[in-house]
Amino acid sequence: MKKWFYIFCLFTFTACVRPIETIPVEVEDVLPDSTATPSSTTVLIYGGPGSWKAEIAALKNILFHQxxxxxxxxxxxINQMMESDYAKYKAIIFAGGDAPTVRQALSLQTRHYIRRAVQTQGLNYLGFCAGAWLAVAPEPAPGQDVVYGLGVIDGPVQELTQLSKMGLKYALDRSIFPDGSQRNLLWYGGPITPNHAGSIVAKYSDGTAAISQIRSGKGLVVISGLHPAATKGILKSLDINDKEASAPDFAWSLLEAVIHDKLLPTFP
Structure with a gap:
């Protein structure tokens, strides 16, 4: 009982610190919500309650220009979709926002379909911050729902970062990459991502996992506690003046990984 109370408190009060309510959106979203054609739709993006519209606009812009x-x-x-409907997509994306609100907006059946589409059909998954919190949950008992989120990865509850424990809502983190390079990226309440052997794509400045890639059944899951797609407008809204922290090139590498099922460089 104590364990599940901890999970409830952690998931309710920390998931991406509700940036959808605190950041004045200064991203002009001029792109349509769908560029799908009858013969091809590459990516499904969740855009309902709990999603961070500014980050979705940034991700749409990257995809459009690719x-x-x-x-x-x-x-x-989404709640009207059948499990077989996910087969037409290469990846599903959950941006930052408020993870409990996202979970509540999706029906139990839809959560089950998404989990199965990843694990049994090979639908790849990309989650930023709230999308990362949503991704990992203990494996449910047969016929039962996961205790929180979507649980596309079976695993223990993810941990709070040191930044969260310091009481910060957002910050720039000097993130570290496998080739030894570093760059400032926006953190806004994301978790310490799973630390499996050969799974860490980037680390926070304290050495804990910031971005991870994991095979879950047939699907590739990439989850990021950071927001590399943050635009200059988003950063300006937070009074952050750091051009390096807007990293659409790196955000594209994460998108490319799940779209093309392409593993990213990782720490040993």
Missing amino acids: SLSYEVLKPNE
């Missing part, structure tokens, strides 16, 4: 098709769907649309 000439890739996408659909941003609301819960009423």
Whole structure:
């Protein structure tokens, strides 16, 4: 009982620190919510309650300039989908926002379908911050729902970062990469991601896992506690003046990984 109370408290009060309510959105979203064609839709993006619209706009912009098709769907649309409908997508994306609100907006059946689509159909998954919190949950008992989130990865509850423990809502973190390079990236309440052997794509400045890639059944799951797609407008809204922290090139590498099922460089 104590364990589940801890999970409830952690997930309710820490998931991405509700940036959807605290950041004045200064990203002009001029792109449509769908560039799908009858024959091709590459990416499904969750765009309902709990999603951070500014980050979705940034991700749409990256995909558009890579000439890739996408659909941003609301819960009423996603909740009408059957499990087989996910087969037309190469990846599903959950941006930052408020993870408990996202979970509540999706029906139990939809959560089950997404989990199965990743693990048994090979639908790849990319989650930023709230999307990372949503991704990992203990494996449910047969016929039962996961205790929180979507649980596309079976695993223990993710831990709070040192930044969260310091009481910070957001910060720039000097993130570390496998080739030894470093750069400042926006953190806004994301978790310490799973630390499996050969899975860590980037570390926080304290050496804990910031971005991880994990095979879950047939699907590739990439989860990031950081926001590399943060635009200059987003950073300005937070009074952050650091051009390096806007990293659409790196954000594209994460998108490319799940779209093309392409593993990223990792720490040993």
